[in-house]
Amino acid sequence: MPSTMSRKVEQSRRLQQRAESMIPGGVNSPVRAFRAVGGDPPFIVRGKGSHIWDADENEFIDYIGSWGPLILGHAEPSVLDSILAAACNGTSFGASTPSEADLAELVLSAFPHMQKVRFVSSGTEATMSAIRLARAYTKRKYIVKFEGCYHGHADALLVKAGSGVATLGIPGSAGVPEEFIQFTVALPFNDVQAVEHAFHKFKHQIACVIVEPVVGNMGCVPAADDYLVALRLITERERSVLIFDEVMTGFRLAFGGAQELYNIRPDLTTMGKIIGGGLPVGAYGGPSEIMDLVAPLGPMYQAGTLSGNPLAMAAGIATLKQLRDRKQEIYPRLEALSGKLVDGVAAAAKEAGVEFCHNRVGSMFTWFFAQGPVTDWDSAAKSNTEAFGKFFRTMLDSGIYLPPSQYEAAFLGAAHTEQDVEQTIAAAKQALRR
Ligand SMILES: *Cc1c(COP(=O)(O)O)cnc(C)c1O
Numbered sequence: 001m002p003s004t005m006s007r008k009v010e011q012s013r014r015l016q017q018r019a020e021s022m023i024p025g026g027v028n029s030p031v032r033a034f035r036a037v038g039g040d041p042p043f044i045v046r047g048k049g050s051h052i053w054d055a056d057e058n059e060f061i062d063y064i065g066s067w068g069p070l071i072l073g074h075a076e077p078s079v080l081d082s083i084l085a086a087a088c089n090g091t092s093f094g095a096s097t098p099s100e101a102d103l104a105e106l107v108l109s110a111f112p113h114m115q116k117v118r119f120v121s122s123g124t125e126a127t128m129s130a131i132r133l134a135r136a137y138t139k140r141k142y143i144v145k146f147e148g149c150y151h152g153h154a155d156a157l158l159v160k161a162g163s164g165v166a167t168l169g170i171p172g173s174a175g176v177p178e179e180f181i182q183f184t185v186a187l188p189f190n191d192v193q194a195v196e197h198a199f200h201k202f203k204h205q206i207a208c209v210i211v212e213p214v215v216g217n218m219g220c221v222p223a224a225d226d227y228l229v230a231l232r233l234i235t236e237r238e239r240s241v242l243i244f245d246e247v248m249t250g251f252r253l254a255f256g257g258a259q260e261l262y263n264i265r266p267d268l269t270t271m272g273k274i275i276g277g278g279l280p281v282g283a284y285g286g287p288s289e290i291m292d293l294v295a296p297l298g299p300m301y302q303a304g305t306l307s308g309n310p311l312a313m314a315a316g317i318a319t320l321k322q323l324r325d326r327k328q329e330i331y332p333r334l335e336a337l338s339g340k341l342v343d344g345v346a347a348a349a350k351e352a353g354v355e356f357c358h359n360r361v362g363s364m365f366t367w368f369f370a371q372g373p374v375t376d377w378d379s380a381a382k383s384n385t386e387a388f389g390k391f392f393r394t395m396l397d398s399g400i401y402l403p404p405s406q407y408e409a410a411f412l413g414a415a416h417t418e419q420d421v422e423q424t425i426a427a428a429k430q431a432l433r434r
Contacts, residue, residue: 007397009040011055016041036405037389039396047074049415052401060401061420063410067403068216068248068273071363072322073415079277082318086310094305099313106320107275107283110256113265117285118294119308123247123272124152126282127210129302130268131156134208134241136300137290142202144209146189148218148377151210151245151270160186160377161217189215189376190223192230199238208241208268209234213258216248216409218380219366220359228264235267241290247272247282248409251320253362255327261362277319279312330414334363337421338412342367344425345432352432355384363412367391380407394431400424 019026025033027041034041042054050073052062065071072079086099100119107117120126131143131154145151147160158173159181172181185202187194189211199206213228215221235242244266250257251274259265267290272282285291293300306312323330342360345367349356357372358365368374369391370383388406395402400423403410 007042007058007399008056009042012043013040015043015055031403031405031408034404036385036407037392039393041404042396042401049073049075050413050417050420058399060396060399061416061424062401063412063424064401064403065411065413066273066278067408068252068411069276069278071252071274071411071413072277072319073413076319076322076415078322079315079318082314083279083311086314089310091311092306092309097308097310097313099310099317100308103275103281103313103316103320106317106324107271107285109324110251110320111259111269111285112256113259113267113287114269114285115288116291117283118291118302119313120282120284120302120304121280121306121309121312122152122282123245123270124154124282125304126247126270126272126284127151127157127243127245128154130243130270130284131208131210132302133284133290133293133300134243134268136293136298138207138239138241140205140207140240141183142185142206143183144185144187144195144198144206146211146215147186148189148221148380149210149212149215149245150217151212152247155180156184157210159184188378189218189221190227191376192227192234195231195234199234199240204238206238206240208243210243210245212245212248213262213264214249214253214361214364216364217407218377219368219374219383219407220361220364220409221366221374221376221380222359222361223262224375228258228262232264232266241268242266243268243270245270248364250274251323252364252411254331255323274319274323275316276312277315277317279309279315280306281309281312281316326414331362334412334414337416337418338363338365340418341365341412341421341424344421345428348425348429349432352429354387354432356432364409365412366406366409369406383407390434391428391431394434395424395427398427398431400427 027033046053151157155176246257250271254260268286270284295301342365369387374380
């Protein structure tokens with residue numbers, strides 16, 4: 001049972017100080033430092049199902065799930081067995097192993113528009129490579145992305161890139177020369193006219209449009225009705241490549257991701273997070289006509305020493321197999337339980353008279369401390385981040401581990417229980433009252 005209002009922090013504080021002396025900010029990814037919300041970041045030592053434990057033996061209900069990958073929960077037995085079995089045969093060979101085609105088969109079965117897929121080791125690599133491929137295929141230079149969408153930390157994509165970047169209050173990033181982003185066009189999300197205008201202005205020069213079909217990286221922001229359809233029609237008409245960045249949404253919103261949920265086929269899809277079941281995996285894929293441009297078949301170079309790593313493949317295979325075999329049970333349950341949680345907390349906010357709105361698609365959601373509706377970066381940015389920070393810290397002290405930023409989506413997984421949800425709503429009621 002998670003502790004209430006008595007979080008010990010001595011050990012985590014000591015570990016943070018030790019890490020800070022050697023690692024920038026003590027962290028290997030900025031959001032983990034809690035700069036947006038304040039307080040002591042717990043150092044996690046163990047996880048099981050929907051719960052995690054920190055170095056001070058505090059227990060938390062986890063709504064981050066390693067930022068999405070752990071849709072089956074922590075230390076899921078079939079995933080652990082699969083990793084252990086692979087590890088006993090050696091950890092890496094830098095040569096092909098049978099498991100790569102096993103994971104490819106599972107991925108292709110989920111995404112019918114894809115005929116071929118290439119595995120990499122992170123979402124960043126997946127989107128960077130997909131964009132290179134789109135440019136190789138179209139022989140055009142410009143790319144269109146949307147404000148508040150995050151596609152990893154490649155130079156050309158660190159423009160109006162949502163969550164992490166926004167949380168830190170830096171518009172892009174130092175160290176990215178203007179020349180490196182001169183072909184990146186950043187447009188407001190959910191605005192079809194802006195896209196039409198860009199294609200008019202850069203006629204026959206836009207290689208691709210890359211989009212998170214449900215944005216998770218400015219908080220959860222769904223596409224408006226027919227927005228994705230419009231992107232599909234415009235890119236088809238302009239012979240530009242449509243890339244769905246499904247690093248977060250793939251295998252989460254449905255087994256076949258947002259493209260299955262909304263029944264829209266992009267030209268290229270990028271994946272990450274769930275596809276690796278908690279180990280580092282990313283992927284990009286599409287029709288053979290485009291994918292056959294990738295080396296060694298074609299002239300678009302892309303490589304990776306640890307790409308297709310057997311441990312990572314094993315974790316991905318076990319995760320995707322469970323999702324495939326139990327999809328009739330898992331996805332409807334995620335929808336129902338997430339609905340109950342998100343609505344329950346929203347009702348508590350209303351009762352407490354807190355300015356509040358929420359967005360949710362399936363098991364991806366955000367409670368915004370804003371009047372709303374939140375439909376794009378500008379409306380998300382109106383959130384009261386100070387109120388969010390207070391809410392976040394109170395929830396953490398009550399044993400509820402939420403994303404430590406207003407601009408990150410939270411996730412529910414298959415291991416969460418009715419009791420987890422009820423306990424979370426009860427904690428939120430108290431937190432919002434104060
Ligand atoms: C997390 C994320 C990425 C980056 O993936 P990394 O594995 O962190 O490099 C890219 N795109 C989207 C939509 C993401 O959510």
